[in-house]
Amino acid sequence: MSSHDINNNGRTSVLQTINLRKTFGEVIALEGLNLDVSAGETLCLLGANGAGKTTTINLFLGFLEPNSGEALVNGRNVALAPVETKKELAYIPEQVALYPSLTGLENLRYFAALAGHDYYSDTELYEFIERSGLRKEQADRSVSGYSKGMRQKIGVATALAKQAKAFLLDEPLSGLDPSAANEFAHLANNLRQDGAAILMATHDIFRATELATRIGIMKSGQLVEEVCPDNVDASEVEAIYLNHMRADHADLEKGEAA
Ligand SMILES: Nc1ncnc2c1ncn2[C@@H]1O[C@H](COP(=O)(O)OP(=O)(O)OP(=O)(O)O)[C@@H](O)[C@H]1O
Ligand SMILES: [Mg+2]
Known part of the structure; x- marks a missing residue:
């Protein structure tokens, strides 16, 4: 085990970035x-739009290459072992891409098989569907008629079918109705309690405070503060967040005045 694998708490990092730098032009x-x-x-x-949240997730998935630094999954550098590290990750994007001509269940079966899990029975697939919050009769319908939240649930079911211990969630709550968001929060909490490591980008301060063991505030491609939600409520997290964003405006104004 390298020194990279041990984080500040003395625990083993499942997901870790070290001096990660990425530029686009x-x-x-x-x-x-x-x-x-x-x-x-x-x-x-x-973090604000453009703070670097999705870029971070895309670097963990090996969709992008860093200019320097490392993204590590269970201590393995993604840039050196993209195929192996991707197998250990479940990913839910904001827009879940599905085959419109297939049903929800068929999409789940296809994407689970693509990830190497081609052995599930229909009963097992319906169990993942049920855990995602989608109803059986909805899963039997063509995805072309799905709402955004229903597509999101197929994404959740696919992530569950991968049986991964590391989850990358990019605004998974956006577009979910309050009950669906609540169900998702329960599911994410259960996964975490079962030992998953979850990295979730979100604009929902209320859910972040409810779900997170730590909240990271990102600004201009850096983590500027970590907040422990045990000690604060959502309105306090919002105040801390806004304070960082205001500092941004103050910097801009200073720049303009100069
Ligand atoms: N493929 C790309 N080509 C060019 N620039 C990009 C690309 N992807 C991201 N960027 C830029 O990188 C920066 C970080 O973008 P990113 O998508 O990571 O932000 P984000 O924190 O996910 O924002 P949002 O909250 O809007 O989803 C932005 O300035 C964005 O314009
Ligand atoms: Mg994003």
Whole structure:
């Protein structure tokens, strides 16, 4: 085990970035990002549009290559072992891409098989569907008629079918109705309590406070503060967040005045 594997709490990191830097031309998306998530932890990333949350998730998935630094999954560098590390991850994007001509169940079967889990019986697949909050009769319908939240639930069911211990969730709550968001929160909490490591990008401060074991505030490609939700409520997290964003405006105004 390398020194990279042990985080500040003395626990083993499942998801970790070390001085991660990513640019797109002139744009600096990540500027030396350091974060870690251990088994049994949920780190919620809050940050303005363009702060670098999705870029972070895409680097863990190997969709992008960093300019420098490392994204590690269970201590393995994603850039060096993209196929192996991807197998250990379940990913739920904001827009779950599905085959419209197939039913929800058929999509689940297809994407589970693609991830190497081609052995599930229909009963087992329906169990994942049920855990995702989708009803059986909905799963039997063509996805072309699905609402956004229903598509999201197929994404959740697919993530469950992968039986991963590390979850990357990019605004998984956006578009879910309050009951669906509540069900999702319960599910995420259960997964975490069963030992999953969850990294979740969100704009929902209320859910972040409810779900996270730590909240990371991202600004301009860096983690500027970590908040422990045990000690604060959502309105206090909002105040801390807004304070960081206001500092941004103050910097801008200073720049304009100069
Ligand atoms: N493929 C790309 N090409 C060019 N620039 C990109 C690309 N992907 C991201 N960026 C830029 O990188 C920065 C970080 O974007 P990112 O999508 O990671 O932000 P985010 O925190 O997920 O924002 P949001 O809350 O809007 O989802 C932004 O300035 C964005 O314009
Ligand atoms: Mg994003």
